[in-house]
Amino acid sequence: MTHPNLLVELFVEELPPKALQKLGDAFAGVLFEQLQAQGLAAPGARLTAFASPRRLAAHITEVAPQAADKAVSQKLMPVAVGLDAAGNATPALLKKLTALGADASAVATLRRVPDGKAEVLFHDSTVRGATLSEGLQKALQEAIAKLPIPKVMRYQLTSGCEQPGWTSVSFVRPAHGLVALHGTEVLLSVKALGLTAGNTTHGHRFEAAVDPVVVTSADSYAQQLAEQGAVIASFAERRAEIVRQLQAAAERMGGGVRPIEDDALLDEVTALVERPNVLVCEFEKEFLDVPQECLILTMKANQKYFPLLQADGRLSHQFLVVSNITPADASAVVQGNERVVRPRLADAKFFFDQDRKKTLLSRVEGLGKVVYHNKLGTQGERVERVRAIAKAIAEQLFAGIGAHNSELDSAEGEIARDYLLSCVDTAALLAKTDLVTDMVGEFPELQGIMGGYYAANDGLAHEVAHAIEDHYKPRFAGDELPRDNVGLIVAMADKLETLVGMFVIDNGPSGDRDPFALRRHALGVIRMLIEKRLPLSLYSLLTDALNVFRKWFKQKVGSMASLSQPERAVVEVFYPSYVTQISSVISYSAIRSFMNDRLAGYLRELGFGAKEIDSVLQGEVERLDEMPRRLAAVRAFAALPESPALAAANKRVGNILKKAEVAGPVDPHVNPGLLQEEAEKNLYAALQRFVPEADAQFDAGDYTASLQTLAVLRAPVDAFFDDVMVNAEALDLRLNRQGLLKRLHVAMNRVADLSRLAA
Structure with a gap:
């Protein structure tokens, strides 16, 4: 049976434009869900949402005038509680039946259902299906209540209520009309926001051919608004x-x-x-x-x-x-x-x-008057921390600039290195100076971009200008990275300073709250290290940044004698505790855990699986630029037929060594003269033969070949565990066998912790 379609519209004053699409989708979506839940909208019904500056509307196909009746079975109570010895209803049962709208006559129709050792009484009834007017009223109230309104407006009703001008309602904007049409029938009993449903709406303020627009049916709504109202409702x-x-x-x-x-x-x-x-x-x-x-x-x-x-x-x-x-x-x-x-x-x-009348360098002093964070000082102090972190990064990245470039002799390499270090320091010093310019004061979105222009205007090197412009990158997911190494270093230093600083003062993200965009900063650092293949250790960078903060906090405390009394009070409250905290491993552990979580998420987006990622992360890889190659190697290894057995054996070896190392580290040295069983001799021979080859491949960066070379160890490893008792009674035999397993474990886990691949 085919049912008419339904049209519901709320006509309001101009809605907030940045929220309109979300409001329209939410209004129509909740209406649709509620009508389906009540059995009024057919399973195959289709929803069309409308949203224009002055209306929210929904068109739903196949809506019944009344939902089908529904059989309901209500569990009451155990028979022993509901019926006395003579089989008559107890007061408790009668009270329950009354609450359900039944009387004593319903006792005879109750069902007895076994429930364990006892029987339970059930009451069966039929609930009348809701009429469309009833169901739509409920759905409309729910849709209005669940609207993601950015800011509620409270206003007085001027009509349709007992006391016009005194009755208030709250909504995103004052509502002036409600349309509810089922086919051509107006659902007059439906009300919302002090309005009664009708079939009239309004079109364009100035260009409507007809006003009001009388909607003749649910299906003609969009066409009538377009032709008579000069409005595209969708x-x-x-x-x-x-x-x-x-x-x-x-x-x-x-x-x-x-x-x-x-x-x-x-x-x-x-x-x-x-x-x-x-x-x-x-x-x-x-x-x-x-x-x-x-x-x-x-x-x-x-x-x-x-x-x-x-x-x-x-x-x-x-x-x-x-x-x-x-x-x-x-x-x-x-x-x-x-x-x-x-x-x-x-x-x-x-x-x-x-x-352009003032140089960026002349603006540096002004940063000392701009508060960055009440616990982390001014923008000027922040700049000094960024400079220190950038210097530490640059010295690592440019350390062998002459040695790695055959076109430069040592003297030329030293000159090139000094030039780049100077560019990094200048860019870090000036990166935030555009914050105190008129243009960025008017348009904060241009920070960095204007700094690049002003740096070029000041005649600074293009590496410096580019770095100042790029140091905020990536600004959002998928954004491009800084274009050269100077920009990469300053951008990384800026993000590390923010990350470490906020964790030091215990201001890390919590749930959806991330006011300093630390998740974005973390992902930016990860992307730069991996996608630009920078040969740097993330965790060394974190340590360097923490050391910069240690020095800064200690300087703060050490300079208390020169502070005014109000300043001294602030320092006494805040900084001593931070010096204690930053000197511990708490901050580092929290930051590292946070970075690992972001790293895992980034790698998942690249398409790697949870076990693959876990195996590499547990391997404590320092250089993130190696991550993709290591993950590709683990994936290739996991596809080998030998992989499951070797992963399981690796897990077993790890457990044996963990227990053995309670008494102290296991020495990986093996005395061939103490090898007695044929299986342990064969495993030792296999390690002697294949591990050097695998190590050479690992050192050359061919992680896939390294793991595939080690795959041949499956047979001797299986035989070892079948035939050899590791924990022999003789101490020298036991230690020798543990040493053999230690050598195996070290060799197998250079690329990743393969035990994480075990089922």
């Missing part, structure tokens, strides 16, 4: 129409011009207009002397315009506006938008011109 259709018009406008201009791609801007503009009309505008070309990032940001953030890029990626002096009106002559609209954007661009040009 968020997805409206968005697609904007994309189509943007592309069409750019194509008409020719020359390979294209609108900037920005999904967030596109979603926001879609939430601002009811019937889009894309227009081409322009500004004076003189503004193109300002960095295009500034112009793009001010057009997008302040005016919601779509900048146009030329074929070579440079900004065009033309831009696109998505208007909400379609006049016959759009010149006034175009001129109005051009007039509005001009002061914004002029401000950006003014900020840029003013900022």
Whole structure:
């Protein structure tokens, strides 16, 4: 049997644009789920959500006027409790039946069901299915209650209540209309937010052909709004129409011009207009002397315009506006938008011109007046910590710059090394100085980017300018990494300073709370080490950063004599405890665990399995750039037929050695003269033959070949455990056999802890 379709609409004042799509999906989704749960929407029913600046709506197919009756079986109580010796109902049973809406006559219909050693009484009944009006009322209340409203507005009802002007309701925006149509029937008994359901709504504020729009049926809603109300009700259709018009406008201009791609801007503009009309505008070309990032940001953030890029990626002096009106002559609209954007661009040009009058170096002192964190000092102090960490990283990375470059002799290598170290230090010193510029003060999103421009303006080396611009990268998931080693070092130092500093003051992430974006910083460090294949130990870097903080905290405490009384009070409260904490292993352990969790997540995204990742992480690999090759080797090893047996044997060896090492470390030295059993002689011979080859492959970085070479040990290992008693009574035999297993264990686990592959 086919049922009519249902249409529900809430007509409201302009909804918050950044939340519109989420509000529309949530409103329609909860309505649909509730109607399905009540048996009113058919199993194959389809949902269409609508969301425009002034409405939230849902169209649901196949909705019954009343849900089917439902058989309900209610467990009551044990027979011994509900019936007396004569079989009559006890007061407890009668009270329970009354609560269920039944009376004493229902006693005769109760079922007895065995439950262990006793019997239990059950009451069977049929519950009438909810009518659509009843079910929709409940579903609508639930949908409104569960809306992800960013900020609730409280307002007074002006009609539809006993005391207009005195009755208040709360919603995301004041609601002015409710439509509830089942086919062509209006569900008059449905109410929400002081409104009674009807069949009238409103279209475009200025361009609707009819007002109000009388919706004749649930299925004609979208078409009537489009034709009579000049509104595209569907968020997805409206968005697609904007994309189509943007592309069409750019194509008409020719020359390979294209609108900037920005999904967030596109979603926001879609939430601002009811019937889009894309227009081409322009500004004076003189503004193109300002960095295009500034112009793009001010057009997008302040005016919601779509900048146009030329074929070579440079900004065009033309831009696109998505208007909400379609006049016959759009010149006034175009001129109005051009007039509005001009002061914004002029401000950006003014900020840029003013900022260039002072060098970045002259701004360093100003960072000492900007608080970074009340427990970690100023931005100036932070810069000094970043410089120290960057220096430690650079000295490791550039240590052999002459030796590893055949084109440079030792003197040239030393000069190149000193130059790069100088670039790193300069970039670290100046990286945060654009925070005290006018442009970044107006547009914080441009931090780093403007620093790069100002560094170039100051005549600094391009490595320095690039590093200042890149040191915030990666800013988000999938973002590009810094372009060269100087930028990588400064970016890594900046992120390590934040990570370590926040953990030292016990301000790490908790649940969804991560105000300092430590998870993103951790992933950024991991990505740089792995994707740029930097030959650095993550855990040495963490230790270096902790040492920088140790020195800084101790300087804070040591300089108390020069502090004012209020400053001294702060130091006495905070810093001594931090010096104690940072001197312990607590901070390091917490940071390392945190980094390992992020590393495991990153490796999972690369497609590696949990056992593979666990085996490599348990192997305590210091250099993350080796991780992908080690994981690939483990995966290849796991596919070998010998793998399960060797993994199980490796686990067994680990357990034996763990028990043996309670009394002290096991010596891996083996005395061939003490080998008695044929199986232990064969295992020793196999180790002598194949381990040197596997070690050479490991040292050459061929981890896959190393593990595959060791796979031949399966047979002698199996035979050893079948025929040899490790814990022999004779001490010399026992220690010799433990030493043999120690050699095996060390050889097998250089790439990863293979016992983690065991089932």
